[in-house]
Amino acid sequence: MIGQVSQSYGVVGAILVLGLGGLLGAFALNKALTITYPTTEKLKTYESGVDPVGEGWAQVHIRYYLFAYLYVIFAVDAVYLFPWATVFAAVGVASLIEMFIFLAFVAVGLLYAYRKGILSWT
Template sequence: MSETYGVVAAIVVLGVLGLIGAFALNRALTITNPTADKLKTYESGVDPVGEGWAQLHIRYYLYAYLYVIFAVDAVYLFPWATVFAAVGVASLIEMFVFLAFVTIGLLYAWRKNVLSWT
């Protein structure tokens, strides 16, 4: 039993030494020459204009949240559909309950006018 732990410990030690060696090699081979132009902030090669602070409307976050909900729905629905015959009728009822919750959320978002761009 202790031989197994010895092998695991040796692999961990070799991994840590490899990581430290990679970082040391990176530092040794990196040529740094920081100048004022290199330290200046830029985005896509364009000089920054303005102060860089922009507020987004909460609606964009709601769109992202709804996308995540429906992506998770798809992640659960498609694999379930592929093995439906093996899992039985109880699973069908559970999936309809899950879809009912998703539908109620969609109807709530639609009623609150979250889904309109204007």
């Protein structure tokens, strides 16, 4: 019994050692085959073809978080509504009531967004 357990641990240990060795080998091979010539131009921060100006710190206006909140409302709505619509006939009327309750929660979120002025283009 003890021999079987220690043999099982030996297999698990061998797999872990081989996996770790393969991972470290892959990193070493990558380091050995990579050719780099760091220059000032290569080390400079680059984003979307625009040269960096000023500091890297920028404050984000709170209304962008509200746009993200609005996106989450629509994304969650789509994630639950479309699959439900495909199997509506199979699940019955009880699921219809549950879906109306869910849509009521989504409507409350949209009403909140409307009252905060997120849905206006100005």
